[in-house]
Amino acid sequence: MRFSLSRTMSDLKVYGRSSLRSREGFFFTLVFPVILILLFGAIFSGGGVSQSTVYVQNNDIGPVGAAFVSALNSTSNYCSNSSSAGLCLRLAPTDVNFSQYLSSKSASDGIVIPANFSLAFESGQDVNVTVFGNPSSTTSAVVSGIVAEVVNGFNVRGATGVHHVGIASRTAVSSNYKYIDFLVPGLIGFAALTSPMFAMVNMSSTYRRDKVFKLLSLTPLTKTEWLLSKIIWYVCTTVVSFVLMTAVGVYVFGAHIALNWGIGMFLLLGPFFFVSLGMLVGTVSNTPEAASVVGNLVTFPMMFLSGTFFPVSSMPKYLQAVAHVLPLYYMIDGLNEVMIYGNFEAAYTDMALLLAISVVVFALAVKFFRWRED
Amino acid sequence: MPAIEVSGLKKKYGDIQAVDGTSFSVEEGEVFSLLGPNGAGKTTTIEILEGLRNKDSGTAKVLGLDPWASGYELHKRIGVIPQGFKFLDYPTPKEAISYYGALFGKKVDPDELLRRVILDDASNVWFQNLSGGQKQKLGMALSLVNDPHVIFLDEPTTGLDPQARRAVWEVVRKLKDEGRTVMLTTHYLEEAEELADRVAIMKHGKIVAMGTTEEIESRFGSGQRMVVKGGDDLLKYLRENTRLRVEGGAGEVTIFLRDKADAMAALGAIEESGAAWEDLTVRRDSLEDVFLKLVGESGGVGEGGE
Ligand SMILES: Nc1ncnc2c1ncn2[C@@H]1O[C@H](COP(=O)(O)OP(=O)(O)OP(=O)(O)O)[C@@H](O)[C@H]1O
Ligand SMILES: [Mg+2]
Numbered sequence: 131m132r133f134s135l136s137r138t139m140s141d142l143k144v145y146g147r148s149s150l151r152s153r154e155g156f157f158f159t160l161v162f163p164v165i166l167i168l169l170f171g172a173i174f175s176g177g178g179v180s181q182s183t184v185y186v187q188n189n190d191i192g193p194v195g196a197a198f199v200s201a202l203n204s205t206s207n208y209c210s211n212s213s214s215a216g217l218c219l220r221l222a223p224t225d226v227n228f229s230q231y232l233s234s235k236s237a238s239d240g241i242v243i244p245a246n247f248s249l250a251f252e253s254g255q256d257v258n259v260t261v262f263g264n265p266s267s268t269t270s271a272v273v274s275g276i277v278a279e280v281v282n283g284f285n286v287r288g289a290t291g292v293h294h295v296g297i298a299s300r301t302a303v304s305s306n307y308k309y310i311d312f313l314v315p316g317l318i319g320f321a322a323l324t325s326p327m328f329a330m331v332n333m334s335s336t337y338r339r340d341k342v343f344k345l346l347s348l349t350p351l352t353k354t355e356w357l358l359s360k361i362i363w364y365v366c367t368t369v370v371s372f373v374l375m376t377a378v379g380v381y382v383f384g385a386h387i388a389l390n391w392g393i394g395m396f397l398l399l400g401p402f403f404f405v406s407l408g409m410l411v412g413t414v415s416n417t418p419e420a421a422s423v424v425g426n427l428v429t430f431p432m433m434f435l436s437g438t439f440f441p442v443s444s445m446p447k448y449l450q451a452v453a454h455v456l457p458l459y460y461m462i463d464g465l466n467e468v469m470i471y472g473n474f475e476a477a478y479t480d481m482a483l484l485l486a487i488s489v490v491v492f493a494l495a496v497k498f499f500r501w502r503e504d
Numbered sequence: 505m506p507a508i509e510v511s512g513l514k515k516k517y518g519d520i521q522a523v524d525g526t527s528f529s530v531e532e533g534e535v536f537s538l539l540g541p542n543g544a545g546k547t548t549t550i551e552i553l554e555g556l557r558n559k560d561s562g563t564a565k566v567l568g569l570d571p572w573a574s575g576y577e578l579h580k581r582i583g584v585i586p587q588g589f590k591f592l593d594y595p596t597p598k599e600a601i602s603y604y605g606a607l608f609g610k611k612v613d614p615d616e617l618l619r620r621v622i623l624d625d626a627s628n629v630w631f632q633n634l635s636g637g638q639k640q641k642l643g644m645a646l647s648l649v650n651d652p653h654v655i656f657l658d659e660p661t662t663g664l665d666p667q668a669r670r671a672v673w674e675v676v677r678k679l680k681d682e683g684r685t686v687m688l689t690t691h692y693l694e695e696a697e698e699l700a701d702r703v704a705i706m707k708h709g710k711i712v713a714m715g716t717t718e719e720i721e722s723r724f725g726s727g728q729r730m731v732v733k734g735g736d737d738l739l740k741y742l743r744e745n746t747r748l749r750v751e752g753g754a755g756e757v758t759i760f761l762r763d764k765a766d767a768m769a770a771l772g773a774i775e776e777s778g779a780a781w782e783d784l785t786v787r788r789d790s791l792e793d794v795f796l797k798l799v800g801e802s803g804g805v806g807e808g809g810e
Contacts, residue, residue, distance in 0.1 A: 132576070136606065137606070137607055140603055140606035140607060141603075141607075143603075144592065144595055144599065144603045147594065147595070147599070148592055148593065148594035148595065151594040151630065152593065152594060340590040341586055341588075341590060342590065342591065342592065344556050344586060345584075345586065345589075345590075345591065347556065347575070347579070348554065348556075348579045348582075348584050349579065349604060349607040349608060349650075350576070350579070350580060350607055350608060350609070351607050502555070502556045502557065502575075503556070503557060503558075
């Protein structure tokens with residue numbers, strides 16, 4: 131193996147400096163992450179005006195319906211506190227047609243608790259809470275997510291037969307999750323995906339067109355060293371995005387984030403994977419046009435379906451199934467586990483999966499990527 | 505051992521036989537120039553020798569190594585300017601040279617190298633903002649970073665101003681003085697005459713003439729020619745009244761001379777024609793004349809045609 135760290139570092143120095151000199155490189159490394167988090171943070175967790183209101187119609191007169199409402203309530207902010215981000219829960223009268231009521235309030239998000247809720251719940255029968263939402267709205271996804279959490283909590287309690295105990299602890303945990311908490315890891319994943327993918331796909335085709343690869347092949351720099359220097363660079367940019375986004379998330383939107391070494395693992399693995407994948411995509415495509423098409427085909431589903439902008443658990447089941455084959459999902463899922471829940475055990479699986487697939491893709495990229503032509 | 509040895513080299517792209525059984529060898533310390541029209545196969549030949557392209561058949565050896573199989577070893581000992589040299593957009597020439605120095609593990613003085621190719625005035629300009637000629641000069645500088653034994657220059661002076669071209673010539677002469685081997689392609693025939701010990705003229709992937717420029721001129725040239733400024737009336741008179749081979753146009757008449765008698769006959773006929781004429785010169789076929797004849801449409805050389 132002819133590997134030289136000093137050659138890798140020389141290449142890194144030249145590439146890093148070039149990236150910062152190029153407007154796009156500078157923008158995507160430093161400016162874009164901040165814009166992203168400010169934009170999405172403001173849209174979805176925003177102040178009074180953009181605060182989304184959720185109406186609840188409780189048709190149940192028993193204790194479980196009321197407990198459910200209070201559990202829901204504890205996940206949302208009080209509506210009067212208009213400066214804080216999040217959902218505002220309002221009770222709807224029980225004697226109206228709920229969907230008409232929603233339209234009369236220009237609202238799309240609502241929850242209906244059926245009349246037999248307490249009865250059915252206490253006798254162990256299946257009972258459904260109906261969630262109204264606009265499928266194209268992200269707040270609806272968040273609402274479904276929250277309802278799912280609460281329902282889940284109730285079901286656990288229902289199964290064990292302990293009805294009232296646990297509500298307090300349940301609400302204590304769930305009240306900590308705000309949309310912004312999911313947004314920060316999601317957008318870090320987004321940044322770890324987009325800048326290396328687009329840069330590598332583009333580079334692999336323009337370097338080939340301009341014969342820069344041929345030029346480099348005339349020096350002792352090896353393909354592995356060259357690729358490694360790109361990985362190191364994008365690890366650096368991802369760490370910078372992480373710092374910027376976390377700072378904005380915490381100081382501007384009040385996100386709750388646990389800092390720990392697990393985050394570092396994902397900040398390493400993410401760019402490792404996406405640099406290799408971008409290179410592989412650029413390498414197997416014959417023309418720059420094909421590379422960009424294939425690159426977009428690979429990138430766009432991941433950009434939106436991996437839990438970047440809202441939690442995967444709030445997506446419909448079939449989309450969740452799609453998410454589970456997208457590598458970015460495992461990065462964001464792992465980041466969620468360590469940054470929000472502090473659940474390292476769950477993150478190990480994500481780490482292992484990501485590491486395995488990164489090694490494979492890296493090896494394929496090195497194998498198929500040619501400096502020179504036949 | 506010759507520095508470069510090629511025999512029966514072939515390379516095909518799809519239906520195009522780009523290199524069609526060329527053979528030549530270049531001695532150590534020699535400056536060898538490959539000439540030929542666009543698409544003749546010069547770049548393909550050079551890229552095979554640099555180990556950037558695989559050959560279809562034949563043998564190619566540079567410094568005793570197979571360029572494709574032993575490219576990594578060979579590249580430490582050769583310098584290359586690819587045709588239409590392009591580099592990364594953002595490094596400056598100075599940074600580019602330091603980068604190459606680091607990759608090759610050589611101590612280089614960027615300023616000294618940039619002075620040598622007359623690029624010291626733009627040593628801190630981003631590559632993308634360099635002029636075409638300045639880019640080319642950086643290519644020249646980079647090809648020298650690793651102190652190479654053999655240097656391949658593919659059209660190193662295309663797009664350079666006359667002063668810069670002469671600077672490149674100076675660099676090449678110095679390389680020769682230092683005992684290095686240089687293989688050069690160019691479309692400027694005076695450049696080949698100026699620099700090369702030997703030249704080869706390529707057409708359709710085949711070498712149609714090879715040797716020193718004098719050898720080629722005397723072997724393929726048609727001897728002396730008389731050129732005189734004069735109009736169509738002179739041309740017409742010479743055609744009708746002598747048995748000399750005459751060509752003309754654009755206010756110039758060329759008379760091809762086989763011997764001294766032809767020269768006397770030509771002079772006499774010009775005088776007798778009564779037409780206006782001036783600026784009479786007699787010269788041998790230049791390399792350019794031979795080149796045009798060899799690669800021209802008519803072919804002229806049996807093996808050159810298709
Ligand atoms: N990568 C390629 N794929 C297909 N055909 C090619 C390729 N490279 C060169 N050719 C063809 O091979 C022939 C020889 O090309 P080459 O570049 O070797 O010519 P050249 O003598 O260097 O010409 P020029 O003086 O214009 O640089 C040309 O007909 C060209 O179109
Ligand atoms: Mg060429």
